[in-house]
Amino acid sequence: MPELPEVQTIVNELAENLPGSTISSCRILRESIVQGDQTRFRRIVKNKLIQKIERRGKYIIFSLSSDFWIVVHLRMTGKFVLQPNSRQPQKHDRVVFYLSNHQKLIYSDVRCFGTFDLTDDLQECRGLNQLGPDPWSEEVTAARLKKELTNRKIPIKTALLDQKIIAGLGNIYASEILFDAGVNPIIAANSLSERKLSVIIRSMRKILNLALQYNGTSISDYRRVDDKQGTFQNFLKVYGKADQKCLNCSSQIVKITQNQRSTFLCPTCQK
Ligand SMILES: [Zn+2]
Structure with missing residues (x-):
């Protein structure tokens, strides 16, 4: 999607x-x-x-x-x-x-x-x-996120997909953002410190800006206007990379399932 x-x-x-x-x-x-x-x-x-x-x-x-x-x-x-x-x-x-x-x-x-x-x-x-705020909104701060996630017993990846918390993320970018932030997708959202949440926010903005620069990720059905393709698929680090070597540490990337959706992570880099 x-x-x-x-x-x-x-x-x-x-x-x-x-x-x-x-x-x-x-x-x-x-x-x-x-x-x-x-x-x-x-x-x-x-x-x-x-x-x-x-x-x-x-x-x-x-x-x-x-x-x-x-x-x-x-x-x-x-x-x-x-x-x-x-x-x-x-x-x-x-x-x-x-x-x-x-x-x-x-x-x-x-x-x-x-x-x-x-x-x-x-x-x-x-x-x-x-819809929750846009990722670049000044409403998206670690303090506000910490407060919002306090009573949510859900994994951080599931929280990132919740459009009411932050609007716009889906399966590909949630995996890429958490890899960039070095955060394991299965960690309970309410257990993350404000400092860790601010790392996630920074990674989110960085990855989304980069993906925008390359006009998005065309790995399955996504096409730009008039069937042109995006090229961010060439820069993905974990999504769709199961069994390949992590670019940071050479461990094997693994694929797990969360809420019937695939999540990709490096078990060494994402503690
Ligand atoms: Zn790694």
Whole structure:
């Protein structure tokens, strides 16, 4: 699933191209993706100006004129393609926006778990209103995290995946961040000192900045706009590296399962 660096890369690319375009019309090819009344969705987005594209957690937010927003979650296999109107429809096209500049913005999704929500009140939007702060927010401090984790008897990796605690992390970056911080993913979140939490916060910002610089990690389904690939997969140190040698100490990287998700770690570097 695309995580913060992947979603931000897509947002940056859409933001370069879309603001200032008007949606002439919209076609919904897979109804389950657009939440709520489909006719209303098509009617409301028609002739709206796309003003801005932003990210919150793993959500993409399209700001439209007249104070409407389309809130998109890509889930597993969602991606955007921006093509001339003349492009032939493809098998996995699910939602198509015809734009005033003779382009079409296509939402393509093989498995169709992605969602589009149209709202006139972002504060009320399902999913968004539950999100914790962004990793770079000044609200994310070791002291605040320590307080928040006090009563949570969950492993630190599970805590990092909880979008209510910090918004945007997923399986790949949680493993990479904890390796960088030298923290074992199974350690109880509430047992970590403030000092250790500040190391994790520093590693989180460092790894996410680096991943953003390389436009995210394309190891499975994630694609940038127009099917371009990110390249951070070339810099991963533990994720997907089971049985390979740790770059720091040459011990074997191991893969464990936490909450039905894979976690990768170096048992020597991450005590
Ligand atoms: Zn190691």
